[in-house]
Amino acid sequence: MRVSVIGTGYVGLVTGVCFAEKGHQVTCVDVDQAKVDAINSGVSPIHERGLEDLLKKHVGGLLRASTDLPGAVQQTDLSLIAVGTPFNGREIDLSYIKAVSKEIGLALQTKSGYHGVVVKSTVVPGTTDEVVCPILEAASGKKAGVDFGVGMNPEFLTEGEAVNDFLFPDRIVLGGMDNTIIDQQASLYEGFPGVDVLHVNNKTAEMIKYTANALQAMLISFSNEIGNLCTAVKGVDVLDVMRGVHVSRYLTVEMPDGRRVQPQIVSFLAAGCGFGGSCFPKDVKALAAHGQRLHAPMDLLDAVLKINEQQPQKIIQLLKKHFTSLKGVRISILGLSFRPDTNDMRESPAIPIIRSLLQEGAVVKGYDPVATDEARKIFSVQELMLSGSLSDALEKVDAVVLVTRWDEFRAVPELLKNKNPQPVFVDGRRLLDKTTIERYEGIGFEAK
Numbered sequence: 079m080r081v082s083v084i085g086t087g088y089v090g091l092v093t094g095v096c097f098a099e100k101g102h103q104v105t106c107v108d109v110d111q112a113k114v115d116a117i118n119s120g121v122s123p124i125h126e127r128g129l130e131d132l133l134k135k136h137v138g139g140l141l142r143a144s145t146d147l148p149g150a151v152q153q154t155d156l157s158l159i160a161v162g163t164p165f166n167g168r169e170i171d172l173s174y175i176k177a178v179s180k181e182i183g184l185a186l187q188t189k190s191g192y193h194g195v196v197v198k199s200t201v202v203p204g205t206t207d208e209v210v211c212p213i214l215e216a217a218s219g220k221k222a223g224v225d226f227g228v229g230m231n232p233e234f235l236t237e238g239e240a241v242n243d244f245l246f247p248d249r250i251v252l253g254g255m256d257n258t259i260i261d262q263q264a265s266l267y268e269g270f271p272g273v274d275v276l277h278v279n280n281k282t283a284e285m286i287k288y289t290a291n292a293l294q295a296m297l298i299s300f301s302n303e304i305g306n307l308c309t310a311v312k313g314v315d316v317l318d319v320m321r322g323v324h325v326s327r328y329l330t331v332e333m334p335d336g337r338r339v340q341p342q343i344v345s346f347l348a349a350g351c352g353f354g355g356s357c358f359p360k361d362v363k364a365l366a367a368h369g370q371r372l373h374a375p376m377d378l379l380d381a382v383l384k385i386n387e388q389q390p391q392k393i394i395q396l397l398k399k400h401f402t403s404l405k406g407v408r409i410s411i412l413g414l415s416f417r418p419d420t421n422d423m424r425e426s427p428a429i430p431i432i433r434s435l436l437q438e439g440a441v442v443k444g445y446d447p448v449a450t451d452e453a454r455k456i457f458s459v460q461e462l463m464l465s466g467s468l469s470d471a472l473e474k475v476d477a478v479v480l481v482t483r484w485d486e487f488r489a490v491p492e493l494l495k496n497k498n499p500q501p502v503f504v505d506g507r508r509l510l511d512k513t514t515i516e517r518y519e520g521i522g523f524e525a526k
């Protein structure tokens with residue numbers, strides 16, 4: 079199939095490259111000329127395992143990038159909308175969705191034959207039918223369900239795992255206003271045999287996406303609240319508590335051969351310094367605001383957000399156990415991206431932690447295996463020094479704070495071993511064994 083992907087960010091680029099890998103003819107469209115040029119020269123604008131290899135394999139063949147949206151609509155059978163849907167402080171910001179819908183609609187004026195328009199961005203329930211569809215009809219002068227179809231196909235990839243998640247999905251949700259647009263999407267996904275495919279209406283597809291993200295975010299905040307209580311109780315470690323919960327038959331499955339296996343959802347039942355990223359924070363806020371607007375307040379999600387906003391401050395509290403004032407204290411932050419294996423720093427807990435430390439007068443340096451350029455866009459040289467390696471990050475500091483679960487950080491106990499004096503070590507993710515570091519502090523644990 080000939081597919082255009084409108085918006086070539088994390089989701090759009092991965093989608094485009096992976097559909098090319100499945101044999102489709104893909105045009106990735108973006109307003110950002112630099113991104114388009116990078117893609118056409120085989121360079122991925124984002125750090126995502128395996129993405130650049132696939133990009134190089136298909137660019138110039140089944141894949142190309144362009145800034146020409148009308149041309150891309152003309153030359154393809156289906157357009158996937160994958161532009162950003164940020165939270166504007168009050169509600170979901172649909173301005174990019176609306177702008178692209180209008181542009182696609184205008185392009186459809188002169189297009190002969192049926193065209194599918196499918197929203198891949200995460201949008202609140204009702205957006206596809208009540209916002210996108212009317213804009214397309216008004217701009218094209220044509221009728222939805224006759225001249226073009228409107229669908230909703232949410233994306234469930236996790237950053238850092240995106241290519242694998244896309245090529246080997248756990249489910250494919252195909253929302254649509256009618257069978258024609260659902261069937262068209264089903265042909266697009268023909269190359270994914272054996273995967274559960276759900277055929278639903280557009281609002282259900284939209285709702286599935288938010289519900290999945292809200293559940294994961296809720297488990298994280300629940301674990302953080304339990305961790306905070308463990309700290310207050312003293313003499314209890316949240317790791318031991320959660321281990322005791324994880325082994326229940328609800329969270330550990332016994333296989334026919336007797337092996338006990340933990341489903342991945344258990345990885346969200348862990349205390350830490352809070353969730354970040356371009357999805358959980360904005361999606362939970364958008365859903366809660368949408369509920370409020372519909373007179374269906376979402377008290378549970380409000381609490382999930384409140385707990386998450388407070389969580390980075392737990393790091394500051396742990397540091398203050400060791401320093402009466404943080405003024406002039408040299409602190410190293412390990413991990414700047416919002417999760418490992420990505421350079422994405424959107425809403426990373428590292429940002430509020432660093433800001434609070436700067437406010438307290440600390441001297442802060444940071445280290446991340448791949449997010450250095452992103453960090454420089456957020457913090458000036460005066461605010462944040464950047465270390466070139468992990469061992470560099472551990473040099474001449476009074477305290478170290480681990481914010482992201484990068485595998486590389488497992489080497490910290492070995493690297494700290496011969497230092498004298500030892501820096502205070504605050505484990506914001508409970509990644510390391512507390513017995514392997516002399517001055518260890520962790521979320522959800524306070525010695526008696």
Ligand code: NAD
Nearest residue numbers: 085086087088089090108109110160161162163199200233
């Ligand atoms: P992003 O900000 O990385 O990318 C959006 C892209 O759209 C940018 O490159 C931007 O230049 C482009 N764009 C904006 N206006 C445009 C226009 N008029 N025409 C063409 N291009 C335009 O965003 P993202 O992280 O890829 O997220 C996109 C959507 O997917 C969001 O709704 C998000 O919630 C959802 N989502 C994201 C993830 C993720 O892991 N990042 C996972 C699942 C779903």
Ligand code: UGA
Nearest residue numbers: 234235236237298345346347348352353354355357416417
């Ligand atoms: C998340 C979901 O996991 C994906 O299924 C979904 O498709 C995606 O959002 C989306 O809608 O965009 P992502 O945000 O990329 O994926 O990464 P996660 O691994 O889920 O991490 C999100 C945040 O939660 C990170 O900041 C991570 O550190 C944090 N987290 C995760 C915790 O604080 N505690 C945990 O136990 C697990």
